[in-house]
Amino acid sequence: MSKDWIDDKVLGLDDEGIYLRASQCPNCSQICFPPELQCNRCDLQTELLPLSREGVLWSWTTQAYPPKAPPFADQQLIENFSPFLLGFVELPEGIRVITRLQNVHTPEIGIPVKLTPLDITLAPNKQARQAFAFVPI
Amino acid sequence: MAERTYIVGIGIHKFGRTPGVSGIQQASIATAAAMEDARIQWEQVEFAFGGSQDAGNADTLLKFKGLSGIPFINVANGCATGGSALISAVNALKSGMGDIGLVTGFDKHEHGAFRVRLSDWGLPDWYGEMGFALTTQFFAMKINRYMHDYGISENALVAVAQKAFYNGSLNPMAWRQQAFSADEIIASPMLNYPLRKYMFCSPSEGAISLIVCNDAGLRKIGSRRAIQIRGCALNSRREGTFEVFTTCNQVANTAPVTTDASRACYEAAGIGPEEVNIAQLQDTESGAEIMHMAETGLCEHGDQEQLILTGKTSLTGSLPINTDGGCLANGEPVGASGLRQIYENVLQLRGEAGKRQVATPKMALSQVYGAPGISCVSLLSV
Numbered sequence: 303m304s305k306d307w308i309d310d311k312v313l314g315l316d317d318e319g320i321y322l323r324a325s326q327c328p329n330c331s332q333i334c335f336p337p338e339l340q341c342n343r344c345d346l347q348t349e350l351l352p353l354s355r356e357g358v359l360w361s362w363t364t365q366a367y368p369p370k371a372p373p374f375a376d377q378q379l380i381e382n383f384s385p386f387l388l389g390f391v392e393l394p395e396g397i398r399v400i401t402r403l404q405n406v407h408t409p410e411i412g413i414p415v416k417l418t419p420l421d422i423t424l425a426p427n428k429q430a431r432q433a434f435a436f437v438p439i
Numbered sequence: 440m441a442e443r444t445y446i447v448g449i450g451i452h453k454f455g456r457t458p459g460v461s462g463i464q465q466a467s468i469a470t471a472a473a474m475e476d477a478r479i480q481w482e483q484v485e486f487a488f489g490g491s492q493d494a495g496n497a498d499t500l501l502k503f504k505g506l507s508g509i510p511f512i513n514v515a516n517g518c519a520t521g522g523s524a525l526i527s528a529v530n531a532l533k534s535g536m537g538d539i540g541l542v543t544g545f546d547k548h549e550h551g552a553f554r555v556r557l558s559d560w561g562l563p564d565w566y567g568e569m570g571f572a573l574t575t576q577f578f579a580m581k582i583n584r585y586m587h588d589y590g591i592s593e594n595a596l597v598a599v600a601q602k603a604f605y606n607g608s609l610n611p612m613a614w615r616q617q618a619f620s621a622d623e624i625i626a627s628p629m630l631n632y633p634l635r636k637y638m639f640c641s642p643s644e645g646a647i648s649l650i651v652c653n654d655a656g657l658r659k660i661g662s663r664r665a666i667q668i669r670g671c672a673l674n675s676r677r678e679g680t681f682e683v684f685t686t687c688n689q690v691a692n693t694a695p696v697t698t699d700a701s702r703a704c705y706e707a708a709g710i711g712p713e714e715v716n717i718a719q720l721q722d723t724e725s726g727a728e729i730m731h732m733a734e735t736g737l738c739e740h741g742d743q744e745q746l747i748l749t750g751k752t753s754l755t756g757s758l759p760i761n762t763d764g765g766c767l768a769n770g771e772p773v774g775a776s777g778l779r780q781i782y783e784n785v786l787q788l789r790g791e792a793g794k795r796q797v798a799t800p801k802m803a804l805s806q807v808y809g810a811p812g813i814s815c816v817s818l819l820s821v
Binding site: 309311324332333335336352360364372374375379386388389390392396397398411412417422433 | 444554555557563564565566569570571572573576579580581583584585628629630631632633634678681685686687688689690750
């Protein structure tokens with residue numbers, strides 16, 4: 303794990319690998335991904351909540367045309383575009399998060415998926431970063 | 440009883456691409472047409488609300504029309520800019536700010552998908568870096584899930600696009616006036632599964648202006664073909680709905696924002712959805728029209744495919760939808776798009792829609808949805 307995270311706020315690492323970081327309000331229990339320092343409802347300081355690594359695919363789509371760059375910064379896809387998949391994954395915490403999808407061509411809604419690291423080289427300075435994706439279990 | 444408000448003049452600058460004519464010039468042309476339609480002079484306009492996303496301040500119109508000193512309020516509310524300007528004008532009429540007002544919306548966008556400034560939407564950099572900053576993905580994921588939940592097939596997506604381009608072919612002000620066959624639509628490239636190229640609208644150009652008034656204004660103008668504004672409501676999203684430009688959402692059974700705005704509008708008008716007999720719905724892509732049919736209460740969730748495939752939403756059906764070709768055939772000049780729906784409903788209610796005129800509509804609904812989860816609904820009647 304020598305690479306930097308794509309964003310320190312979003313990813314964490316423990317014995318089982320990477321996890322997504324969320325925040326939870328100690329009062330109203332609202333969960334935010336990525337984490338917020340203050341609860342936008344209660345104005346209280348939130349607590350860090352590592353999200354479950356497994357969930358179910360809530361919906362998905364393909365990105366079959368190149369996104370405008372910037373803000374798109376996936377160097378490999380900017381140089382040589384091929385369609386990629388993304389979706390929203392529903393996690394046991396009662397939240398759906400946006401993610402890239404890997405190792406699948408035409409996913410079915412409702413399939414179980416798990417978190418996996420995704421290497422990405424950021425344009426324009428070619429910085430190696432670690433992001434995240436979900437893959438079918 | 441609350442004061443009644445009316446639309447007494449409408450003007451349009453053709454949608455599409457008009458090189459060499461700025462957005463504000465298009466607004467000026469539309470405004471001249473609306474004043475002529477209402478048979479009023481610029482000096483009779485007592486206030487104005489208007490806006491664009493990418494084509495400058497609406498207030499610049501004063502340089503073209505005359506520096507008359509009236510309150511001119513620039514409105515910026517994304518895809519609901521036009522609807523927001525209309526609501527503001529209606530409230531101005533009711534509050535006594537004036538008796539005759541101008542509402543204008545216009546735009547002129549660069550080619551291709553909208554470029555997104557992430558910080559404007561409170562989004563982190565990685566959201567854009569990883570390739571999520573595209574509104575088209577949101578619409579695709581929403582309809583993909585919706586088709587799964589309610590048994591809607593690709594046939595419905597194709598039929599909506601086919602209807603839009605057919606209606607556009609009858610509309611001399613539309614950007615795209617060429618009908619496409621179902622085969623041509625199915626053969627167009629997949630952009631965001633399950634949505635193909637000919638199922639999406641594109642950013643474009645155009646302008647709409649309206650002259651609005653209250654009863655006192657109507658007496659001053661003496662118009663006998665006023666269309667009544669029965670209701671106009673704008674809502675923002677509540678916690679737990681699935682919206683464009685988000686990293687996450689809470690799992691909850693919250694009503695979509697369009698349902699909230701529709702209910703508020705029906706309540707203001709004192710009618711139910713069964714009284715509506717023509718509708719202009721936000722069709723950023725084919726799927727949006729399908730979902731918005733149910734979100735506005737015009738049908739039950741899951742009934743859309745049968746209604747569409749049996750022609751109920753076509754020009755000759757019992758509930759014609761997007762009779763001018765919608766966003767699919769007109770493109771989406773953000774500031775003008777919501778007011779285009781109003782323009783079309785006024786034309787239809789007056790019986791002046793030419794080749795695309797539907798049979799004697801009495802109650803017309805329009806609905807806009809835009810980032811980051813706002814919806815504007817209005818009801819007009821003869």
